[in-house]
Amino acid sequence: MNDIRQLEPRSLWHHFYNLTQIPRPSGKKDLIGKFLEDYGKSLGLETLRDEIGNILVRKPATKGMENRKAVVLQAHMDMVPQKNSGVNHNFETDPILTYIDGDWVKARDTTLGADNGIGVAAAMTILESKDIPHPDIEMFITVDEETGMFGAFGLQPNFLKGEILINMDSEEEGELCVGCAGGLDANINYFYQEVPAPEGDVALKISLTGLKGGHSGVDIHLQRANANKLMFRLLKEAVSNYEARLSSIEGGSLRNAIPREAFAVISVPKEGVDDIFELVADYESLYQEEYEGVEDNITLTAEQYEDKFALIPEEIQDDLINGVIACPNGVLRVINEKPDVVETSNNLAIVKSFGNKIECNCLLRSSVESRKQELASMVESVFSLAGAKVEFTGDYPGWNPNLSSPILHEMKGIYEKKYGVTPEIIIIHAGLECGILGINYPDMDMISFGPTIKYPHSPDEKVHIQSVAKFWDFLVDTLANIPVQE
Numbered sequence: 001m002n003d004i005r006q007l008e009p010r011s012l013w014h015h016f017y018n019l020t021q022i023p024r025p026s027g028k029k030d031l032i033g034k035f036l037e038d039y040g041k042s043l044g045l046e047t048l049r050d051e052i053g054n055i056l057v058r059k060p061a062t063k064g065m066e067n068r069k070a071v072v073l074q075a076h077m078d079m080v081p082q083k084n085s086g087v088n089h090n091f092e093t094d095p096i097l098t099y100i101d102g103d104w105v106k107a108r109d110t111t112l113g114a115d116n117g118i119g120v121a122a123a124m125t126i127l128e129s130k131d132i133p134h135p136d137i138e139m140f141i142t143v144d145e146e147t148g149m150f151g152a153f154g155l156q157p158n159f160l161k162g163e164i165l166i167n168m169d170s171e172e173e174g175e176l177c178v179g180c181a182g183g184l185d186a187n188i189n190y191f192y193q194e195v196p197a198p199e200g201d202v203a204l205k206i207s208l209t210g211l212k213g214g215h216s217g218v219d220i221h222l223q224r225a226n227a228n229k230l231m232f233r234l235l236k237e238a239v240s241n242y243e244a245r246l247s248s249i250e251g252g253s254l255r256n257a258i259p260r261e262a263f264a265v266i267s268v269p270k271e272g273v274d275d276i277f278e279l280v281a282d283y284e285s286l287y288q289e290e291y292e293g294v295e296d297n298i299t300l301t302a303e304q305y306e307d308k309f310a311l312i313p314e315e316i317q318d319d320l321i322n323g324v325i326a327c328p329n330g331v332l333r334v335i336n337e338k339p340d341v342v343e344t345s346n347n348l349a350i351v352k353s354f355g356n357k358i359e360c361n362c363l364l365r366s367s368v369e370s371r372k373q374e375l376a377s378m379v380e381s382v383f384s385l386a387g388a389k390v391e392f393t394g395d396y397p398g399w400n401p402n403l404s405s406p407i408l409h410e411m412k413g414i415y416e417k418k419y420g421v422t423p424e425i426i427i428i429h430a431g432l433e434c435g436i437l438g439i440n441y442p443d444m445d446m447i448s449f450g451p452t453i454k455y456p457h458s459p460d461e462k463v464h465i466q467s468v469a470k471f472w473d474f475l476v477d478t479l480a481n482i483p484v485q486e
Contacts, residue, residue: 007100009125012125012468016114019032019120020096025078025079026080027078029078032078036077039057043128050155050156055140056139056159058136059127059134059138062132068482069484070162071138072140072160074166074167076144076151076169078143080457081110083459087110097110104463114453115457119450122168122471125472133480134479135479147254155437157441163445166447166475170448171451171453171454171456174424176415176423177432177447179367179401180431183363183396185361185363186364186376187361189359189390192312194356195312196310197309201268203267205302205304206263207262208298209260210298211225214460215456217256219455220429224295228351231251231262231264234279236325238276243272246266247311247312249265251263251264251351256349257458280302283300323360323383326382332345332371342365342429344367349363364376367427369397369398399432399434402445410481410482411423411449418477434446451463
């Protein structure tokens with residue numbers, strides 16, 4: 001069997017399959033928004049779309065549950081568009097090709113979109129159900145969570161009526177999430193006018209591929225290689241010792257994904273071409289040795305570049321190289337009381353030249369606001385000293401944990417009774433929308449949980465089949481035991 005629609009719970013997997021057939025990369029909300037809106041209306045339920053594109057569908061309580069607290073089932077409609085190098089896939093037009101691999105559902109050479117499609121599918125299944133007891137339900141699906149949590153930021157007061165919000169965007173079954181890190185985008189720019197290459201220089205294209213990448217919050221502690229960092233280590237030596245000059249650079253594509261690939265075009269004197277080929281081979285061996293057991297497929301190559309090319313001015317080139325080399329990246333601090341949990345990190349996500357501009361993007365995360373600002377100051381200082389213009393955008397707060405949360409107490413008890421073990425209560429180093437939603441709904445009781453999803457934001461993304469069934473059963477039992485309104 002390789003049709004995910006035959007998996008159990010069948011209705012949930014059927015809805016997830018339908019979601020994989022609708023292009024829904026971040027920033028492209030029209031098709032998926034209309035699909036969800038039409039779905040709510042097809043069930044005869046009150047269906048609303050707000051000004052920013054968020055979808056809200058309301059379903060009345062089942063018989064006997066009218067006096068329970070109303071619940072918001074919350075997820076986001078967009079997915080991270082990442083694919084392996086050389087794969088012909090257009091995320092704006094093509095469906096995701098899913099398959100079953102043992103205990104997991106995966107996609108062929110692209111992200112799967114289980115983040116957060118499984119959450120959306122679960123909410124849709126509750127809406128259409130005829131025999132699941134539940135209180136008043138609001139399915140609230142936000143837009144563009146992955147690129148800046150714009151749907152959560154755009155939510156207006158009084159749009160939601162629920163007293164409890166269950167976010168279904170966590171990625172480890174058996175955990176109940178009650179807090180998350182805040183985030184901040186660093187936008188770093190260089191501006192220049194191209195200059196001609198020295199007469200007789202030869203252009204080479206250097207390609208770094210095969211890295212695993214991953215979610216810049218959830219996977220940042222895994223010590224995976226950052227393609228931008230590795231590329232610029234090589235470029236610094238090529239420029240310093242081999243008379244190389246930089247023509248163009250393209251590393252990474254999304255601020256919340258650890259960059260998996262980087263490509264640079266350089267020029268070198270004709271007599272130095274063989275030296276560059278040897279240097280690239282040496283660095284490939286070095287990187288494979290340094291990341292043995294972490295990265296299995298690091299590939300670093302050089303080839304003749306036949307297109308026309310010009311150069312980035314030498315002073316801009318040097319400033320860029322020094323800035324990227326010096327920029328803090330990866331885990332900076334862990335939580336003192338929980339040394340296995342990351343407190344503060346940075347992802348040097350994108351370095352890209354186009355036209356007469358070089359754009360670098362970092363995503364800074366921390367569960368401590370003062371440390372997030374300290375990290376911002378570090379990044380600003382590094383790149384300001386390196387001659388760049390630095391701006392910060394997309395600042396969003398962390399979600400402060402409430403260990404006295406009634407829904408936490410209720411779900412913890414249900415899980416213990418149902419499975420005989422205590423769920424882990426966690427704070428994650430990724431961004432969840434709960435902290436932002438709490439700005440306009442400070443009294444709403446919130447929690448987050450979900451099935452086991454590995455390597456989101458990368459083509460290795462996969463969701464554990466049995467954990468989806470367990471997540472679903474737990475959700476159904478939770479809705480049946482929502483407390484009575486006070």
